[in-house]
Amino acid sequence: MAAFATAEACDSNAELISNGDLRALHPIFKIYGQRRCFSGPIVTLKVFEDNVLVRNQLETKGEGGVLVIDGGGSMRCALVGGNLGQLAQNNGWSGIVVNGCVRDVDEINDCDVGVRALGSNPLKSTKKGHGEKNVPVHIGGTLIRDGEWLYADSDGILISKTELSV
Numbered sequence: 001m002a003a004f005a006t007a008e009a010c011d012s013n014a015e016l017i018s019n020g021d022l023r024a025l026h027p028i029f030k031i032y033g034q035r036r037c038f039s040g041p042i043v044t045l046k047v048f049e050d051n052v053l054v055r056n057q058l059e060t061k062g063e064g065g066v067l068v069i070d071g072g073g074s075m076r077c078a079l080v081g082g083n084l085g086q087l088a089q090n091n092g093w094s095g096i097v098v099n100g101c102v103r104d105v106d107e108i109n110d111c112d113v114g115v116r117a118l119g120s121n122p123l124k125s126t127k128k129g130h131g132e133k134n135v136p137v138h139i140g141g142t143l144i145r146d147g148e149w150l151y152a153d154s155d156g157i158l159i160s161k162t163e164l165s166v
């Protein structure tokens with residue numbers, strides 16, 4: 001995929017920004033994974049300290065998509081670790097954004113996938129299978145809908161209602 005720059009995308013899409021179709025997430029995420037720059041259509045998940053749905057989703061073909069996980073901002077355990085990072089890479093996900101924590105950071109950093117999360121915590125999550133898929137989630141000051149597009153690079157993360165021509 002051609003490299004893009006989120007700053008450039010903001011400058012050249014002022015109208016989309018003013019009407020709310022292009023939004024920047026608040027700068028609350030840390031950068032993990034090999035891909036500092038990634039983009040794709042969004043699949044949303046809403047879970048709380050339980051990552052069964054995360055694994056189920058990453059076991060499917062990603063086809064260049066980005067999994068956006070609203071973990072409610074919990075800092076008490078990790079929703080994604082090295083195994084799931086590897087699964088995401090092998091199944092063709094371009095990235096994972098977690099409103100929550102990751103673990104096995106060194107392993108995730110070896111994976112060919114972009115990962116953003118609030119931080120890391122070595123504790124694993126529960127495995128009950130609770131949560132919702134393909135629902136609107138509220139992360140980093142913006143509402144994110146399943147099927148919208150995400151663009152991430154070193155400057156930050158953009159959410160766009162439609163695919164941008166970059």
Ligand SMILES: O=C([O-])CC(=O)C(=O)O
Pocket residue numbers: 051078079080081082083084085103104124125
């Ligand atoms: O299964 C988990 O809880 C997450 C994890 O450690 C991994 O992906 O390796």
